[in-house]
Amino acid sequence: MAEANTGAKLCVRGLTRRFGGLIAVNNVDLELKVGEVHAVIGTNGAGKSTLINMLSGEIAASSGTIALDGIDVTQMPQPRRARAGIGRSYQRTTIFPEFSVLENCRLTAQAQAHPRPWYFWQASRNCTLSNERAHAALARAGLTPHLNAQAGSLSHGAKRQLEVAMCLATGPQVLLLDEPLAGMGAEETERMLGLLQELKAGHAVLLVEHDMDAVFRIADRITVMVNGSVVASGTPDEIRIDPVVRTAYLGEEQAHG
Numbered sequence: 001m002a003e004a005n006t007g008a009k010l011c012v013r014g015l016t017r018r019f020g021g022l023i024a025v026n027n028v029d030l031e032l033k034v035g036e037v038h039a040v041i042g043t044n045g046a047g048k049s050t051l052i053n054m055l056s057g058e059i060a061a062s063s064g065t066i067a068l069d070g071i072d073v074t075q076m077p078q079p080r081r082a083r084a085g086i087g088r089s090y091q092r093t094t095i096f097p098e099f100s101v102l103e104n105c106r107l108t109a110q111a112q113a114h115p116r117p118w119y120f121w122q123a124s125r126n127c128t129l130s131n132e133r134a135h136a137a138l139a140r141a142g143l144t145p146h147l148n149a150q151a152g153s154l155s156h157g158a159k160r161q162l163e164v165a166m167c168l169a170t171g172p173q174v175l176l177l178d179e180p181l182a183g184m185g186a187e188e189t190e191r192m193l194g195l196l197q198e199l200k201a202g203h204a205v206l207l208v209e210h211d212m213d214a215v216f217r218i219a220d221r222i223t224v225m226v227n228g229s230v231v232a233s234g235t236p237d238e239i240r241i242d243p244v245v246r247t248a249y250l251g252e253e254q255a256h257g
């Protein structure tokens with residue numbers, strides 16, 4: 001089913017997920033556009049990860065639609081959705097610590113370029129396309145100096161950069177980033193925010209993040225979730241003064257900041 005063209009890369013309508021009697025995500029509308037970082041914020045258990053998992057295709061929606069470039073992808077399985085251009089990074093670290101930075105990136109690039117399982121028997125270093133994609137993604141993420149380092153030896157911040165690079169190596173148009181700043185120091189946070197700022201030029205970016213200072217600096221649009229529902233959506237300035245958000249989430253101190 002084709003969706004109305006809203007100019008959005010990803011258009012979400014009435015997305016809902018139930019776990020038994022619990023409605024984890026309730027009737028959410030959302031649009032992601034190339035050139036924008038769209039942050040989704042909310043207290044613990046608000047439904048942010050469930051929302052990302054539905055967008056990436058890792059869990060099924062109970063109802064509602066997800067359209068990529070006007071094409072309904074709601075029923076599309078995760079690997080096909082990734083190949084269609086929806087990439088994601090995870091809250092937990094998903095790198096192979098024993099492998100080099102380049103090898104980690106090559107593997108995700110190869111999974112994208114050659115989705116059939118038997119291609120994994122072919123050494124990814126022999127795959128020209130995977131090599132090119134991995135090198136390009138690592139360059140964008142600022143990790144070229146660490147190509148041959150063992151991934152497990154990287155600093156926490158560099159590991160998160162590698163996860164973004166691994167996502168970029170799949171050639172996504174939509175980037176779903178689940179708490180990319182978690183556990184980062186000030187310098188690492190600045191580096192990641194600089195990267196997101198660059199990436200948004202060519203991608204539609206969804207950012208789930210608890211670091212409110214970073215969110216209000218980087219986001220072009222913020223959607224606020226409480227108990228599975230969207231309570232507000234707007235520019236950072238609109239969200240800062242939204243009375244519902246002030247009481248439900250930010251608290252008076254942050255709202256005045």
Ligand SMILES: Nc1ncnc2c1ncn2[C@@H]1O[C@H](COP(=O)(O)OP(=O)(O)OP(=O)(O)O)[C@@H](O)[C@H]1O
Nearest residue numbers: 019022023024042043044045046047048049050051
């Ligand atoms: N697989 C599951 N089975 C049952 N309930 C679940 C499942 N996954 C999530 N939930 C519930 O759905 C609600 C939303 O959880 P979710 O993890 O999406 O919230 P969140 O906003 O990402 O929280 P956090 O910021 O802590 O990561 C919570 O009440 C959670 O307990």
